[in-house]
Amino acid sequence: MDAESDYVTTESKEAGGGDEGGESVVVENKPKEKKRKGGGLSRYILIRFLLIFPTIFILVTLVFFLMRATGDPITAALGGRLTPSQLQERIAEAGYDRPLIVQYGDYLWGVLHGDFGTTFTDHRPVLDILKLYGAGTLELVLFSLIVAFAIGIPLGMLAARYRDRWPDAVLRIFAILAYATPVFFLGLILKLIFSVNLGILPTSGRVSSQGELTMSKITNPSGLYFLDALRLGDTALLSDVLQHAVLPAIALGLLTGGVFLRLVRTNLIGTLEQPYIESARSRGVGENRLARKHALRPALIPVITVMGMQIAMSLGGAVLTETTFEWGGLGYQLSQYMQARDYVAVQGIVMMMAVIVAAVNFIVDIIAALIDPRVRY
CATH class of the missing domain: 1.10.3720.10 (MetI-like)
Structure with missing residues (x-):
């Protein structure tokens, strides 16, 4: 018998004091309500909490590459104040002469450990x-x-x-x-x-x-x-x-x-x-x-x-x-x-x-x- 049918028909037999004439008795059952999937406050809160991490990751990535679109930070901050040789020396010391993807990986690793870098203007973390x-x-x-x-x-x-x-x-x-x-x-x-x-x-x-x-x-x-x-x-x-x-x-x-x-x-x-x-x-x-x-x-x-x-x-x-x-x-x-x-x-x-x-x-x-x-x- 189909579990989701709206009506269940039962055949009554004459044996054992059943209804006279063997008439069919139709018993109406209400359709079972399907449980709503995905409900619950705790599950909703968990999903929303987990979505924070990819959101922050995307934002960190966008900020990093948009900042690098203008060049390395040392040239942007100190360009014109240092000679070209001093500028290149500072860039090499800070590691900004390495491939961009390597710099990005180091920055993510630092962020995960609470290191957001040091400012160039006043040398503060x-x-x-x-x-x-x-x-x-x-x-x-x-x-x-x-x-x-x-x-x-x-x-x-x-x-x-x-x-x-x-x-x-x-x-x-x-x-x-x-x-x-x-x-x-x-x-x-x-x-x-x-x-x-x-x-x-x-x-x-x-x-x-x-x-x-x-x-x-x-x-x-x-x-x-x-x-x-x-x-x-x-x-x-x-x-x-x-x-x-x-x-x-x-x-x-x-x-x-x-x-x-x-x-x-x-x-x-x-x-x-x-x-x-x-x-x-x-x-x-x-x-x-x-x-x-x-x-x-x-x-x-x-x-x-x-x-x-x-x-x-x-x-x-x-x-x-x-x-x-x-x-x-x-x-x-x-x-x-x-x-x-x-x-x-x-x-x-x-x-x-x-x-x-x-x-x-x-x-x-x-x-x-x-x-x-x-x-x-």
Whole structure:
């Protein structure tokens, strides 16, 4: 008998008190549901985690060969400062006269052992630079995400609430301006208004000179000034850190906040038109409660999904933001090393940013899978 047939027919016989006349009895069985293959949160997380490694490998490979497309790093960094014989001697010492594939293999081996090379301009291990300035960029991105959520979610809800009315039109124009305005231009405008004209916020840096002295007393600092100030319990230092972070966070956060605003508005409008929302509305549930309690969470799923891409954009914008505000992070250091043509340092910093983006996207995928089970399949 076919195991997947929808009906099973059983012949009843007259023997043993069966139905009279030997009539056939048709017993209807529901078709068995096939188990969904590939499901399960743990399997989904494992697959996403394993995908990080080929992603990083591809990024490392691209960065390496693109950097070498302009020639060897020593010629790029020191060309014109040394005589041709000195330059060739330095190239031979560093091993850049060997075949490119051999250099690539040595670079991969070094990366696997935590060796990203040494800068040519200041002779510092690239790994030390990543440790010292990576926390600064991470802190700036976190502050900017707080600004983005504080702007995008409530204003997106407000725009959806007043759909096709003047508040909606104003907020949509604001969102377009927010993500269309260049970060460096917005940063300069904010500095002119709040630092030069009003004099209420600092113009540059992560903390004041006095704050730097206080930070130097911390044992095993995390590099995140906000967290270190909390560890010390110094309210004056904490206020100093936050004052320096306000303008860079706003300049970078508005870029992402404008995207979040449009996404929340569009998805909230679509969610509010769903049948279960209409059913709740017919029972007398208020519009504000419908938006906050019933429609907001489904509307936030696309926002969380694109968060990884927005963080990647924030890291790109961090280069301009940190340069504008002289923020001590990887973006600022990257701009300095690019001007000096120190491609070994540039290669290490770009690769670290790529690793951060891959890791953040992995975390975002997990959050999206926890909120929306459909993502796992």
